Amino acid sequence: xxxxxxxxxxxxxxxxxxxxxxxxxxxxxxxxxxxxxxxxxxxxxxxxxxxxxxxxxxxxxxxxxxxxxxxxxxxxxxxxxxxxxxxxxxxxxxxxxxxxxxxxxxxxxxxxxxxxxxxxxxxxxxxxxxxxxxxxxxxxxxxxxxxxxxxxxxxxxxxxxxxxxxxxxxxxxxxxxxxxxxxxxxxxxxxxxxxxxxxxxxxxxxxxxxxxxxxxxxxxxxxxxxxxxxxxxxxxxxxxxxxxxxxxxxxxxxxxxxxxxxxxxxxxxxxxxxxxxxxxxxxxxxxxxxxxxxxxxxxxxxxxxxxxxxxxxxxxxxxxxxxxxxxxxxxxxxxxxxxxxxxxxxxxxxxxxxxxxxxxxxxxxxxxxxxxxxxxxxxxxxxxxxxxxxxxxxxxxxxxxxxxxxxxxxxxxxxxxxxxxxxxxxxxxxxxxxxxxxxxxxxxxxxxxxxxxxxxxxxxxxxxxxxxxxxxx
Numbered sequence: 001x002x003x004x005x006x007x008x009x010x011x012x013x014x015x016x017x018x019x020x021x022x023x024x025x026x027x028x029x030x031x032x033x034x035x036x037x038x039x040x041x042x043x044x045x046x047x048x049x050x051x052x053x054x055x056x057x058x059x060x061x062x063x064x065x066x067x068x069x070x071x072x073x074x075x076x077x078x079x080x081x082x083x084x085x086x087x088x089x090x091x092x093x094x095x096x097x098x099x100x101x102x103x104x105x106x107x108x109x110x111x112x113x114x115x116x117x118x119x120x121x122x123x124x125x126x127x128x129x130x131x132x133x134x135x136x137x138x139x140x141x142x143x144x145x146x147x148x149x150x151x152x153x154x155x156x157x158x159x160x161x162x163x164x165x166x167x168x169x170x171x172x173x174x175x176x177x178x179x180x181x182x183x184x185x186x187x188x189x190x191x192x193x194x195x196x197x198x199x200x201x202x203x204x205x206x207x208x209x210x211x212x213x214x215x216x217x218x219x220x221x222x223x224x225x226x227x228x229x230x231x232x233x234x235x236x237x238x239x240x241x242x243x244x245x246x247x248x249x250x251x252x253x254x255x256x257x258x259x260x261x262x263x264x265x266x267x268x269x270x271x272x273x274x275x276x277x278x279x280x281x282x283x284x285x286x287x288x289x290x291x292x293x294x295x296x297x298x299x300x301x302x303x304x305x306x307x308x309x310x311x312x313x314x315x316x317x318x319x320x321x322x323x324x325x326x327x328x329x330x331x332x333x334x335x336x337x338x339x340x341x342x343x344x345x346x347x348x349x350x351x352x353x354x355x356x357x358x359x360x361x362x363x364x365x366x367x368x369x370x371x372x373x374x375x376x377x378x379x380x381x382x383x384x385x386x387x388x389x390x391x392x393x394x395x396x397x398x399x400x401x402x403x404x405x406x407x408x409x410x411x412x413x414x415x416x417x418x419x420x421x422x423x424x425x426x427x428x429x430x431x432x433x434x435x436x437x438x439x440x441x442x443x444x445x446x447x448x449x450x451x452x453x454x455x456x457x458x459x460x461x462x463x464x465x466x467x468x469x470x471x472x473x
Contacts, residue, residue, distance in 0.1 A: 059358045061091045062114035063366070066100045066345075070317060074374045075366075082365050089358050091116075108132075115353040116363055118167060121424075122431040124155055124346045125470055128163030129428075134349040134356055136162045142357070145364050149383040152342055152421050156471045164346035167367055168380030170312045171340045171419045172244050173410055174333075175297065175319065178326040180230075180307040184209055189308065189330025191406035193338040193418045199274060202333035206232030206284035209307035218283045225283045231306045232284040234291060235275065237445050238438070240343050241310055243422045245271045249335035252423050253433075258469035261462050263437075264455040271335065272444050272451035280447050288445045298322045312343060313411060316378025320402040329410045331418075340414055341422040369397045378402030381415065388416045421472075428467040436461045 065075055072095045079093045094114065096103050101123060107113050108127075119127070127133055136146050137160055146162075155164045174189045181188045186208050190196055197205070207217055209232035212224040235241045246252060251267035254260060262268060278285040286294065286306070294300050297309040298318040302325040310332065319327050332340055347366065349359045369375040369382050375397040386393045398407060424430050440458040443449040449457070 057088070059089045059355045061089060061116060061353075061355060061359055061362060062094060063091050063362065064094045064096060064104075064114040064117040066096050066118055068379075070377070071374060071379060074372055074377075074379075078366060078372045081371060082362060086361065089362065091362055111352070113350045113352050115355065115359045116347065116349050116366075119164070119346050119348050121155065121344075121346060121422075122434075124164045124348060125157060125425075125428065125430070128155065128157040128348075129470070132351055133163040134351055134353070134359070136164070136349075136360075139356075139360055143360055143364060145384075146360075148385055150385050150388065150416075151473070152419060153383040154473070155346060155425070156473060159471045159473070164348045165367075165383055166342065166344035167347040167383075168344055168374070169342055169383055169415055169419075170314050170344045170381060171342055171411075171415050172240050172310060172312055172332060173340065173414065174308055174330045175301065175311055175315065176308045176328050176330065177301045177304065177306075178328050180209060180304060181328075184307075188328055191328075191330050191410040193331050193409065193414050196331045196338040197333040199333050199335055202233075203278070203282055203284065206278070206308070207282060208232070210284045223283075228283065228286075230304050231286050233278065233308045233310070234285055234294070234297075234300060234306045235278075235310045236291075237288060237441065239422050239424050239434075240312060240341075242271060242275065242441075243341040243343070243424065244332050244339055245275070245335060246423060247339040247341060247420055248332070248337060253427060253437075254423075254466060254469065258427075259466060261459045261466060263462075264452065264459055269451045269455055272441070272455060274335075276444050276447065276451055279445075287447075288442070298325060298327075301325055301327060313381055314379050316402050317374075320378055329404060329406055331410050331414055338414075338418050340419050342415075342419050342425075343422050376400050376402065381411070388412055426469045426472060428470060429465050433462055433465050436465065 063079065065071075067075065075093055075095065079091050083090055100118070101120060104113075104117065104119065104123065124133070140147050149165055150169065153165045153169060154162045155166075157163050176189055178188065186205055189205075207219060209230070210218055210228060211230045213227045213229045214222070214224065216223040218225070246268060249267045249271050251262070251265055251271060253263055255262040255265075279287050294305055295303065296318065297311050297315060299322070300306045300309060302322055319325065331338060347363060349356060349363055353359050365371055367380075367383060369384075369387060372380070374380040375382055382388075382397060387397060388394065394408070394412060397403075398412070403411065424434065427433060437458065440454055440461065443454040443457075444451050
């Protein structure tokens with residue numbers, strides 16, 4: 001018995017010695033005593049291990065981005081905070097104010113790409129499918145936060161291969177001048193998605209808010225369509241306008257197989273004809289030439305050029321800064337069902353980086369609402385799911401003047417339950433297709449062709465460019 005006890009004690013002693021050697025060895029890998037002494041055990045999440053362990057050598061990263069002066073200031077502040085909190089990583093930011101895509105293509109040709117950068121969704125898909133962007137999915141175990149985002153924010157070039165997320169979520173909504181509605185005695189646009197106006201209800205309201213110089217409305221005797229003083233609504237000519245309505249009407253740019261042009265389907269033609277009619281039949285919206293002479297949307301509302309505008313949630317920043325305007329936010333009118341689309345750029349990590357893990361640490365930091373004030377000022381919406389589902393997390397970025405009370409429905413609920421990626425986001429060869437599509441649609445916006453005629457004519461130009469769709473997951 002004595003010998004047996006002795007052997008057991010020797011065995012226990014050996015285990016303790018081996019455990020101590022292992023712990024020291026593990027701590028030395030990080031090259032940081034503080035980290036090793038307080039570092040996570042092997043049972044703790046891999047995310048904490050990856051994010052807390054500093055690199056052994058100092059790492060320099062470059063980050064390229066676009067944006068307004070407000071966005072530039074926010075990025076500079078975020079970069080400074082990141083560099084202070086990560087002493088072994090230094091990020092150098094470069095703001096590009098001009099033609100961003102030309103700049104990136106030039107850097108790609110010269111093999112001088114930054115480590116991390118903003119990109120448009122077209123270039124993201126193209127370069128991602130060519131293997132030039134880091135495949136985030138291979139880092140899911142080390143950085144679980146990469147998987148905590150809303151599904152609609154991921155861009156895939158192959159099934160399961162996510163090469164990017166939108167930098168922030170931005171959805172299309174309806175903004176309006178509250179004072180115009182109050183004076184007209186017209187109910188404001190619904191903020192609750194399930195109560196979205198039908199198209200006919202929307203047109204009726206737009207007519208009530210449109211006035212010529214004599215105060216007459218469309219449909220009234222003597223209404224002067226050539227001298228309109230206030231329009232009920234204004235909209236753009238790009239996918240931010242027709243995209244949500246196509247989704248609402250069950251239409252798309254390509255058919256379900258992703259191999260055939262479908263903009264001349266009955267559902268699609270219906271959308272474009274309704275938009276053309278707003279300008280030339282109902283006289284509630286300015287045409288493209290008139291819009292070119294109008295100020296930005298928030299100033300159009302403030303100066304009463306229009307009563308409602310279709311714009312992205314990024315406009316909250318300008319609206320908030322316009323202290324002369326009393327504004328509100330509602331959801332878009334529906335055709336078959338309430339829908340909106342997400343339109344946003346992405347942030348990517350290039351495969352050419354020599355420091356993918358450090359680049360991912362910065363990537364996760366740069367769109368964290370706790371680190372960037374662009375969420376609280378209204379320019380951005382978070383990509384992480386908890387900011388749409390957990391009360392305290394929602395309050396952390398919406399409890400401020402940039403987000404009126406109705407934003408909880410017209411922003412949070414709308415994004416969570418009714419927003420999809422713009423139909424163009426998944427289309428292969430989209431930049432080339434859009435180069436043909438935009439001038440073809442101008443025939444509708446300028447009333448030179450009916451929607452059916454213009455969309456039929458586009459088929460022979462676009463079909464040869466169709467190469468299918470990217471996966472959605």
